[in-house]
Amino acid sequence: MDGIWTPLLLSLKVAGWATLLNAVLGVAAAYGIARWRSSARDVVDAILTLPLVLPPTVLGYYLLVLVGRRGVFGAWLESIGITLVFTWQGAVLASTVVAFPLVLKSARAAFEGVDHQLENAARVLGVSETGIFFRVTLPLALRGIVAGVLLAFARALGEFGATLMIAGNLPGRTQTLSVAIYEAVQAGDDNTANLLVLVTSVTCVVLLVIAGRLVPPAARGLGDSYERRRFRRGPATR
Amino acid sequence: MTPFLRRTVFAAALTFGAAPSAFAADLVVSAAASLTNAFKTLAEQYEKVHPDTKVVLNFGASDVLMQQIVRGAPADVFASADQDAMNKAEAEKVIQPASRKDFAANQVVLIVPTDSKLGIGALRDLTRADVKRVAYGNPSSVPVGRYTKGALEAENLWEAVSAKGVPAQNVRQSLDYVARGEVDAGFVFATDAAIMPDKVKVAVRVPNRTPVTYPIAITTQTKQPTQAASFVQYVLSPDGQAVLAKYGFQKP
Numbered sequence: 001m002d003g004i005w006t007p008l009l010l011s012l013k014v015a016g017w018a019t020l021l022n023a024v025l026g027v028a029a030a031y032g033i034a035r036w037r038s039s040a041r042d043v044v045d046a047i048l049t050l051p052l053v054l055p056p057t058v059l060g061y062y063l064l065v066l067v068g069r070r071g072v073f074g075a076w077l078e079s080i081g082i083t084l085v086f087t088w089q090g091a092v093l094a095s096t097v098v099a100f101p102l103v104l105k106s107a108r109a110a111f112e113g114v115d116h117q118l119e120n121a122a123r124v125l126g127v128s129e130t131g132i133f134f135r136v137t138l139p140l141a142l143r144g145i146v147a148g149v150l151l152a153f154a155r156a157l158g159e160f161g162a163t164l165m166i167a168g169n170l171p172g173r174t175q176t177l178s179v180a181i182y183e184a185v186q187a188g189d190d191n192t193a194n195l196l197v198l199v200t201s202v203t204c205v206v207l208l209v210i211a212g213r214l215v216p217p218a219a220r221g222l223g224d225s226y227e228r229r230r231f232r233r234g235p236a237t238r
Numbered sequence: 239m240t241p242f243l244r245r246t247v248f249a250a251a252l253t254f255g256a257a258p259s260a261f262a263a264d265l266v267v268s269a270a271a272s273l274t275n276a277f278k279t280l281a282e283q284y285e286k287v288h289p290d291t292k293v294v295l296n297f298g299a300s301d302v303l304m305q306q307i308v309r310g311a312p313a314d315v316f317a318s319a320d321q322d323a324m325n326k327a328e329a330e331k332v333i334q335p336a337s338r339k340d341f342a343a344n345q346v347v348l349i350v351p352t353d354s355k356l357g358i359g360a361l362r363d364l365t366r367a368d369v370k371r372v373a374y375g376n377p378s379s380v381p382v383g384r385y386t387k388g389a390l391e392a393e394n395l396w397e398a399v400s401a402k403g404v405p406a407q408n409v410r411q412s413l414d415y416v417a418r419g420e421v422d423a424g425f426v427f428a429t430d431a432a433i434m435p436d437k438v439k440v441a442v443r444v445p446n447r448t449p450v451t452y453p454i455a456i457t458t459q460t461k462q463p464t465q466a467a468s469f470v471q472y473v474l475s476p477d478g479q480a481v482l483a484k485y486g487f488q489k490p
Contacts (some may be wrong), residue, residue, distance in 0.1 A: 070419045085420050086371060086404055168404050169376070186407070187378040188305045 003192060004199055006172050007180040012203075014088060014163075014176055015156035018095035022152045025096075026103025027145055031133075033104075034111035045108075052101040056161025059097055063166045067093070084166065091167035091174050095156035102155055103148040110144025111137065150211050154204070177203075265465050266312055268296045268303040270319035270381065270452065271408035272344070272427045276485040277317070283481065284472050291465050299408040300324075301379035307332045307457055314460040315469055317341070317452060319409070319427075320381035324453040333455040337466075340490035341473050342452040342482050345428040346385045348442040351419045358423055358441045361390065365398040373412040373424035376405035382412070386425040389444045413438065429486040451490045 033045055051059055067084045068074050077084065084090035114137050122132045138145075160178040167174035169183055177200050184193035269277045274297050281293035296303065296313065300323035307313050308330045316333055318324040327333045350358050356368060364372055375383030383405065390396040406412040409426050416424040417437040427450070431440050454473060456466040472478045479489065 064418070064420075068418060068420055169407070170404060183376065183378075186299065186302050186305065187376070188301065188308070189378070 003180075004195055007175050007177045007196070008199055008203065010088065010091075010173075010175065011157055011177040014091045014095055015153055015159075017092045018099055018156040018159075019149060019153040021092070021096045022100055022103045022156075023145075023149050026100055026148065026152070027107050030104050030107030030145075031111055031137075034108050045104075048104055049101045051097050051099075052105075056098060056159070057165065060094065060162035060165025063090075063094060063097065063162060067166075086168045086170060086174060088167065088174055091159075091163045091176060094162035094166050095159040098159050098162055099152035099155040102151040103145070106148025106151065107141065107145045110141035110148075113144065114140045154207070157204070157207075263291050263462055263465055264294050265291050265314050265462065265469055266294045266296060267315045267317065267469065268298070268307065268311070268313040269317040270300045270303070271297050271410045272319050272382070272430055273297070273317055273452070274410065275433060276429070276482050276487065279484075280473060280478055280481050283477065284469060287472070288465075288468065291469075293469065297408075299375065299380040301326070301381075302408075304330075304332075307459075310459075312459070313457055314462060314466040315454065315456055317454040317473075318381070319344075319452055320384060321448075321451065321453060322384060323381060324455065327455070331458060333457055335455075337456040337470060338453055339455075339470070339474060340451045341454050341478075342487040343490045344450045344452070344487060345446065346382060346389065346425060346444040346450060347428045347431050347440045348423055348425055348444060349413075349416050349431045349438040350423045350441045351416055352437055352439050353419075354422065354439075354441075356422055361393055361395055361442055361444070364402075364423060365395060369402070369422045371402055371404050371421040372399055373404045373406050373415040373421040375409050375412055375425070376407065380406065380408055382409045382425060382427055385446075385448070385450060386444070388447045392447055432486045452487075 029048060033041060033048075064071065064085070066072050066074075067077060067090075069078065069083075069085060082089070084093055118140065119132050119136050122136045127135065158178060159176075160182065163174075163176060164179055164182070167176075169175055169179050171180075175183070177196060181193055181196045181200070184190075184196060267277065267281070277295055277297075281295055284293055285291065296306075296311075298306075300318040300320060303313070303316060304318070304323045304327045307316060307327060316324070316327060318327070324333070324338065328335055328338070348358070348361065348364075350356065356363075356366075358364065358369065363369065374386040375381065377383035377387045387396055387400075390399050404415060404421055404424075406415060406424075409430055412424040413426045413430045413434065415421045416426075417434050423441065425444070428440070428443070431438055454470055456463060456470060460466045473482075483489075
């Protein structure tokens with residue numbers, strides 16, 4: 001059983017960290033882009049969305065060239081004691097980059113869907129800009145953000161190509177579920193492959209059920225009360 | 239169906255349907271990753287002599303190729319980097335035992351990046367603390383990994399070295415890891431090291447515990463046994479052997 005728990009826990013750890021990073025970075029970037037008025041906006045958005053369309057091998061190669069021991073930032077990273085190639089942190093980096101656009105896209109759409117009049121109303125009432133973001137904009141956009149973050153977690157959990165290129169296939173250290181399955185199939189070890197595939201499928205179903213139970217109702221609740229409040233005030237914005 | 243739709247469907251059918259039958263006789267040769275350069279040249283020369291045959295090459299770790307054939311991949315010829323993978327293929331009855339012949343020999347070497355300052359000169363040096371990572375083929379699917387494991391076990395070094403090991407999917411990945419300096423040292427075949435003389439250098443010639451020989455055989459499911467036999471014959475012929483020698487392979 002050890003051969004299953006180790007990759008499963010590692011996959012969850014890597015996907016968890018990648019999701020956490022993306023929840024912060026992706027939301028911040030989405031907010032910035034949604035509010036930024038510049039012609040460069042579309043170019044920046046396109047560059048940040050690239051991981052969604054580029055093959056994972058291209059991303060893996062970029063990462064290797066950037067953070068590898070002899071990469072552009074490799075020597076600098078090594079001097080401050082960070083090694084990314086062949087480490088689980090490298091797997092986190094790969095998963096984060098690959099899943100980033102999913103948070104960015106959903107969060108940007110969510111921020112752009114927020115009614116500016118509500119933010120202006122808060123502004124008139126003397127709420128600080130930080131306060132407006134955390135008490136008005138973020139709660140209103142939360143539903144879209146949560147959807148994006150969940151997608152990102154799922155994508156990070158299934159990440160394979162870029163992870164294999166930068167983190168390698170070190171049993172117990174960087175061998176995530178998807179990489180372990182690949183190795184088992186390559187070695188012709190069907191029993192292990194079957195077991196790992198089953199564990200992955202069950203894990204994903206469990207995660208989807210938990211996500212369905214916990215997150216959307218809370219987010220929907222916010223949306224509902226917002227709708228109700230708006231209804232009570234009358235169809236001002238329709 | 240509108241004329242436009244009909245034309246689109248027709249074009250799609252043409253594209254998908256016509257491509258595979260472009261050549262009358264596609265001979266699929268699954269060969270070990272270490273044979274990549276040599277077999278590309280071999281195939282080119284073979285096609286010059288036999289213009290009606292197109293050689294389609296499929297490279298990978300020997301065990302992976304063996305698995306593909308066991309699962310029904312349409313390979314006609316299988317060339318493995320060790321006897322183990324070929325034995326498994328024979329046990330699975332996917333190759334014709336009578337056609338099996340050794341066609342080349344090789345040598346396992348320990349390589350380091352050309353600018354390495356660690357001064358690795360013996361297998362024992364790999365256990366030093368300043369040697370952080372060592373690449374080798376995954377022993378469960380890559381022949382060079384099995385040779386490596388055997389050699390290190392014989393000197394009681396396997397446990398210490400595998401603790402800092404980076405298992406690669408095939409021998410060329412080990413080579414690439416060393417060439418990029420991502421690992422401090424790696425095990426490959428002498429013929430692989432010779433491809434990148436500007437990036438890697440041989441630190442230790444690993445003594446062969448078991449002879450490093452390459453067997454070739456015709457698969458049982460081939461639909462063109464005559465062409466398959468002719469290709470195997472070409473590999474074993476003086477012309478074929480000359481190509482292999484050019485890339486540093488020895489006679490079996």
